[in-house]
Amino acid sequence: MLKHLMSILVALTGTTAMAIEEPPFTVETKNKDYEIRLYEKIIVAETSIQTTFDDAGNQAFRVLADFIFGNNKSQTKIAMTAPVTQQPKSEKIAMTAPVTMAKDGEGSYVVQFVMPESYTLETLPVPNDPRVTIRELPRRRVAVHRYSGSWSETNYLEELKAFRSNLERDKIQTIGEPILSRFNSPFALWFLRRNEIWLELAPSQNG
Numbered sequence: 001m002l003k004h005l006m007s008i009l010v011a012l013t014g015t016t017a018m019a020i021e022e023p024p025f026t027v028e029t030k031n032k033d034y035e036i037r038l039y040e041k042i043i044v045a046e047t048s049i050q051t052t053f054d055d056a057g058n059q060a061f062r063v064l065a066d067f068i069f070g071n072n073k074s075q076t077k078i079a080m081t082a083p084v085t086q087q088p089k090s091e092k093i094a095m096t097a098p099v100t101m102a103k104d105g106e107g108s109y110v111v112q113f114v115m116p117e118s119y120t121l122e123t124l125p126v127p128n129d130p131r132v133t134i135r136e137l138p139r140r141r142v143a144v145h146r147y148s149g150s151w152s153e154t155n156y157l158e159e160l161k162a163f164r165s166n167l168e169r170d171k172i173q174t175i176g177e178p179i180l181s182r183f184n185s186p187f188a189l190w191f192l193r194r195n196e197i198w199l200e201l202a203p204s205q206n207g
Contacts, residue, residue, distance in 0.1 A: 020082045020183075023114050033166040034145045036201070042137045043119060045127065046112040053109070053153040057086050057182065060111030067132045068113065072125035081114045083181035083196065141201040143167055143174060148193050156180055156197070163197055173202035 025037040045067055049060045061084065068078040086109060115124055121136055145163040149155050160178055167174060179198040 020080065021116055022082050022183075024117070028141070034143050034163060036141060036172075037144055038139075038141050039137075040139050043115040043121060043124060044112040044135055044137060045115060046110050046133050046135060047131045048108060048110050050108040052107065053086075053156075054151070056109035057084065057111060057151065058186075060086075060109070063129060063131050064111065064113045067125075067127050067129060071128050073128065074125045076125040078119075078125065079116050081116055083114075083183045083194075085112050085114075085179050085181045085198075086110075087179040088177040141205070142179075142198040143172055143201060145197045147195050147197075148191055149195065150190050151180070151182060151193075151195065159195075160197055163199070167199065173205060174199040175202050176200045 023039060023042045025039045027035050027037055029036045045064055047060050047063045049056045049063075051059055068080060070077050088109070115134075121134065124134055127134065143163075145159060145166075147159045163178075176199070181196040181198060183194040183196070184192070
């Protein structure tokens with residue numbers, strides 16, 4: 001297990017991260033503060049974790065990594081993709097995306113791995129661990145704010161506040177919980193990390 005974890009962490013560190021598959025998207029508009037992307041349907045493996053914001057990603061990572069390393073009915077190894085996402089879970093969790101983390105009530109989060117595009121719901125291996133759920137996320141438009149630095153809740157909340165302010169300035173309406181998307185391993189230098197916050201556009205702007 002440790003060997004596999006190290007392989008993923010190395011793959012997500014530095015320039016090697018550019019070789020990691022990401023879900024395809026179309027950039028519809030872009031300015032200095034954020035961009036609007038269109039994502040088609042995405043299949044994710046997700047798990048819920050009850051802990052602090054700062055610990056949820058690490059705890060959930062082990063559960064989901066175990067699934068893609070072969071802890072599934074067919075003992076199939078699944079390629080790691082990016083990002084890992086994290087988000088406060090709501091009644092409409094279907095609005096989330098890639099390795100993600102979401103809040104599910106106080107101190108509870110959902111973390112997701114995006115599955116490689118080559119899989120469908122029918123061909124994806126079935127998890128052995130009941131804590132892992134496979135879902136298909138719908139086609140959606142999201143506003144995306146990119147930043148570097150630590151994954152701490154403090155840093156995240158500061159970036160989210162500025163992001164929401166910029167969207168309000170431009171009269172961009174969103175729905176659902178914000179999604180923290182992480183594209184690098186913990187070993188990546190903080191100033192080289194690619195972090196993103198995603199907010200889904202409201203139906204009135206989701207044409």
